[in-house]
Amino acid sequence: MKDLNFIRPTKDYEQQAYEYIQEFNDYNSAINGVGGLNRYIGDYDGWLKKLEEDRTRTNIGEKVPAETFFLIRKSDNKLLGIINIRLALNAALLEHGGHIGYGVRPTERKKGYNSYQLYCALKFCKEKGLEKVLLTCNKDNIGSAKTIQNNCGVLENEIIDSTDGELIQRYWINVEEALEKGKEKYENNIKKTR
Numbered sequence: 001m002k003d004l005n006f007i008r009p010t011k012d013y014e015q016q017a018y019e020y021i022q023e024f025n026d027y028n029s030a031i032n033g034v035g036g037l038n039r040y041i042g043d044y045d046g047w048l049k050k051l052e053e054d055r056t057r058t059n060i061g062e063k064v065p066a067e068t069f070f071l072i073r074k075s076d077n078k079l080l081g082i083i084n085i086r087l088a089l090n091a092a093l094l095e096h097g098g099h100i101g102y103g104v105r106p107t108e109r110k111k112g113y114n115s116y117q118l119y120c121a122l123k124f125c126k127e128k129g130l131e132k133v134l135l136t137c138n139k140d141n142i143g144s145a146k147t148i149q150n151n152c153g154v155l156e157n158e159i160i161d162s163t164d165g166e167l168i169q170r171y172w173i174n175v176e177e178a179l180e181k182g183k184e185k186y187e188n189n190i191k192k193t194r
Helices: 011-026 044-056 091-095 113-127 142-150 175-189
Strands: 004-007 066-073 078-086 100-104 132-138 153-160 167-174
Touching (some): 004 113, 011 044, 011 078, 044 066, 078 113, 100 113, 167 175
Antiparallel strands (some): 153 167
């Protein structure tokens, strides 16, 4: 994992961001944790503006303060994953969505990138004063559940999503505990630019 950067999105990654979304479409894979990028195809500048609004938002309503990061492999400057970190929860996010949503492009899965990306996000959560964070995933999303469990996620319950009827697992992560567990594995590898 020494070859990875955890960075805020920039204009330099516009083409890669579109290719990232296209790969999910090509593989007929659900798109999660992209901070709405899939709704801004053709308007990357508009998406960057939206991210800035999310980052500087102070009120909690239908939208909440949030930050989005890219996971970039340095050796080939490839966008591997995107993670969206919500710094507060409204009622809808408390049910389904939680504090953190993430994804890794289909051709780069099962290489440990998502666990590392989540670890980086938990470091950011600690910097922002969050002690516990909620993550949710569909029960049939075994890869996501393993990522959460690998970062000390504890299953609280399973609920039926009121929007689509899917069975959702709700996990809580104690940020300090997860960082302590991941420290030996990841600490010397985090290189982030903010």
